[in-house]
Amino acid sequence: xxxILAMRASTQQQRCVAIVDPISTGACVAVEATKRGYAVVAxxxxxxxxxxxxxxxxxxxxxxxxxxxxxxxxxxxxAQLLRKAAAPHxxxxxxxxxxxxxxxxxxxxxRSGLASNGTELGNRRDKHTQQQAVREAGMRAVxxxxxxxxxxxxxxxxxxxxxxxxxxxxxxxxxxxxxxxLCASLEESKAHFETLMGxxxxxxxxxxxxxxxxxxxxxxxxxxxxxxAGEHKVTAVWKYDKRPCNGAAFVYFGMLPVPPSxxxxxxxxxxVLPVLDALQIRYGATHGEVILTKDGPCLVEMNCRPHxxxxxxxxxxxxxxxxxxxxxxxxxxxxxxxxxxxxPPCPGTWQAAAQEFLVVSTQEGKVASAPxxxxxxxxxxxxxxxxxxxxxxxxxxxxxxxxxAASIVLVHADAAVVTEDAAALRRLEQSGDFFxxxxxxxxxxxxxxxxxxxxxxxxxxxxxxxxxxxxxxxxSLSSGGHSASFVIDTxxxxxxxxxxxxxxxxxxxxxxxxxGLSVPFVGTAGRLARMARVGA
Numbered sequence: 001x002x003x004i005l006a007m008r009a010s011t012q013q014q015r016c017v018a019i020v021d022p023i024s025t026g027a028c029v030a031v032e033a034t035k036r037g038y039a040v041v042a043x044x045x046x047x048x049x050x051x052x053x054x055x056x057x058x059x060x061x062x063x064x065x066x067x068x069x070x071x072x073x074x075x076x077x078x079a080q081l082l083r084k085a086a087a088p089h090x091x092x093x094x095x096x097x098x099x100x101x102x103x104x105x106x107x108x109x110x111r112s113g114l115a116s117n118g119t120e121l122g123n124r125r126d127k128h129t130q131q132q133a134v135r136e137a138g139m140r141a142v143x144x145x146x147x148x149x150x151x152x153x154x155x156x157x158x159x160x161x162x163x164x165x166x167x168x169x170x171x172x173x174x175x176x177x178x179x180x181x182l183c184a185s186l187e188e189s190k191a192h193f194e195t196l197m198g199x200x201x202x203x204x205x206x207x208x209x210x211x212x213x214x215x216x217x218x219x220x221x222x223x224x225x226x227x228x229a230g231e232h233k234v235t236a237v238w239k240y241d242k243r244p245c246n247g248a249a250f251v252y253f254g255m256l257p258v259p260p261s262x263x264x265x266x267x268x269x270x271x272v273l274p275v276l277d278a279l280q281i282r283y284g285a286t287h288g289e290v291i292l293t294k295d296g297p298c299l300v301e302m303n304c305r306p307h308x309x310x311x312x313x314x315x316x317x318x319x320x321x322x323x324x325x326x327x328x329x330x331x332x333x334x335x336x337x338x339x340x341x342x343x344p345p346c347p348g349t350w351q352a353a354a355q356e357f358l359v360v361s362t363q364e365g366k367v368a369s370a371p372x373x374x375x376x377x378x379x380x381x382x383x384x385x386x387x388x389x390x391x392x393x394x395x396x397x398x399x400x401x402x403x404x405a406a407s408i409v410l411v412h413a414d415a416a417v418v419t420e421d422a423a424a425l426r427r428l429e430q431s432g433d434f435f436x437x438x439x440x441x442x443x444x445x446x447x448x449x450x451x452x453x454x455x456x457x458x459x460x461x462x463x464x465x466x467x468x469x470x471x472x473x474x475x476s477l478s479s480g481g482h483s484a485s486f487v488i489d490t491x492x493x494x495x496x497x498x499x500x501x502x503x504x505x506x507x508x509x510x511x512x513x514x515x516g517l518s519v520p521f522v523g524t525a526g527r528l529a530r531m532a533r534v535g536a
Contacts, residue, residue: 015335016066016089018043018082019097020105023052026097027060028311028327036331039066039089043082045104046071052100057310057386071104078104079111093334096284096305099125099173105284115229115283115334117304124304126172127211130279131299137278139271140298143214146172150193153212157189166215171196172208182215182249216291216298221258223272223288224307224326226340228333230282232273234346235326236307236317237265240289245360248399254422255313255356257320260346264292269346271297279304285330306330309356312386312407316354319383319411321347353415354383357422359405359429360398365437367395372425372434373406379421381412395435405435 016039022030033040042065044053056063067085072078082091094114096105102125109116122129128146135141143160147153160167161184169192170180179196183189189212196210222238237258245251258265272288279302287303306326307313317325324343332340359372367389376385386407389395396403408425410418428434 014039014089016041016086016091017331017335018069018086018091018094018108020094020108021045021048021096021098021101023048023055023098023100024057024308025306025311025314025327026101027056027063028314029095029097029306029330030063030065031060032327033331034063038092038331038335039086041066041082041086041091042068043078043094043101043104043108044068044070045101047100055310057312075107075111078108082108082112095330095334099303099305099308102304109283117280117282117284121280123173124279127170127301128172128209130302133278133280134275134299137274139274139278140293140296142216142298142300145212146209147193147212148197148209150190153193153210154186154190157212158186160212160214161186161189164215168211168213168215169193169196170211170213172211180250216293216300218291218293220289220291220300221264221268222255222307223268223290225272225276225286225288226326226329226333227276227281227283227286228337228340232276232281233329233340233343234260234269234273235324235329236320236347237268238313241358246362246397246399250400251360251398252358252401252404253360254358255309257316257350257354259350261349268292268297271299275299275302283333285326309401309407310386312384312409313356315383316356316409316411319352320350320354322351352411352413353418354381354409354411355418355422357408357410357425359408359425359434361389361395361403361405361435362397363432363435363437364395364397367391367393367435368438369436370434371436372428375428376408376425379410379424381410381418381421383409383411385409389435395437 014037017033018041019026019030019033020043022040022042030040030042066089069078069081069085072081082094091112091114094105094109094112094116096102103123106117106119106124110118117124121133124130128144131141131144145153145156157167165184167183167189168180169183169189181192183192193210193212220240220242222236222240223234224236224238225232225234227233237260239256239258240252241254241256242250243253245253260266260269268290272290275288276286281304284304285306287305287307289300289303290297291300292298311327314325314327318328329340329343332343357376369391370387370389373385373387376382387405388407389405395405398404410421412418412421425434
């Protein structure tokens, strides 16, 4: 492996932090560390591809690291590479930046003799390991079974389906609902099980094993924390707006802050902090996802790294708390313990109203314009927009966080303003007008054109002009007071339509090229007009 030196900012001794996989919010941690004057070394785990390394928010693009290190063949080799890359500085902390870096950060920090969660628990990223630890600590954990072969889990799945009608299948390692599916039959469960076992997960887990879990019913919340020397501090509590969409059971529509003083927040916090102890969290940020069932809070998964989503929520979090976020507290926990000690155990009263609005697409195609972005920027509560799809890009139907179209952060002193602005955005999204898609009409045969006509168009034969092919004749279509003329190729082998042209027709791709159209573009003639405009 190579150690790639990106920058030598100074020869003077300064504080230095290593961030394992600084992608998504991990890149925001790197930006904040740089602002504080720390030297930052990026450590890349072996599973992070070149494409994943570029998965950073806009404000973090172009960030220059003191150095970059690729994971070595062993943890000893990686630790040695890190020491050399950090020179002339001494590494003060190894911090996990993203889901892919959890295991390496634990191992590397322990091997370097720095603040660490250690490796006694095993792979802390493994969801099955998490649930086992929570269950052994005597707390509510999800019913589940784990397997690498379908026949080993089929009986459990069948029993769960018979009792509750649904079962959740997910890989043991993933992020952002990647690979998570709600199944309602044994056949569907088996098909998804086999898909997960054979698929390369986007965040680095391949094969491994598949978790089959009970379907937890209830609202889903998130508790964000930071821990230093075993002392846990809550930085925010959120509620997910998660709904079925586009055939997927779990699509994020947004995230709303929950006042920490509310009874539901206190109940969640009272559950999550002992979970952190059960998972042996001593240092670092966590992002705990919990469903409030009729039996009480139940862990979905504990992400042992900062809250993701490219850190789009950071302006919102700082506005709510009056100045700090999980990212700020994370650096305090590792490097400036006196600042961490000054933070409250939990934020007090929110200082503003806010929410993260996630743009969900029910369409697909090439984006010609984005009226929704213009609307967002005009709103009174608008703070930031992170566009994952821009003009010229291909828009996909949203089924997970990887196909989300955009994140819009709304913050205002008046909660009613935030609510109204979010409603305006959702109305535009649901009308299908958030994006304008480029219309690409296929070339049509005479038969398909006539079959798709609105109403009953009339075809009129007119004399063949001298400029036209001797094997064709000019026809006209009229509908609703609008008309179009075109040449019908009468050659038996080619029944397609061509627009009369002054230049010789392109024989390689005979096609419909209508002319002589007027607006408005409606009915059959309207379709022809749009085709002519696109094909011109």
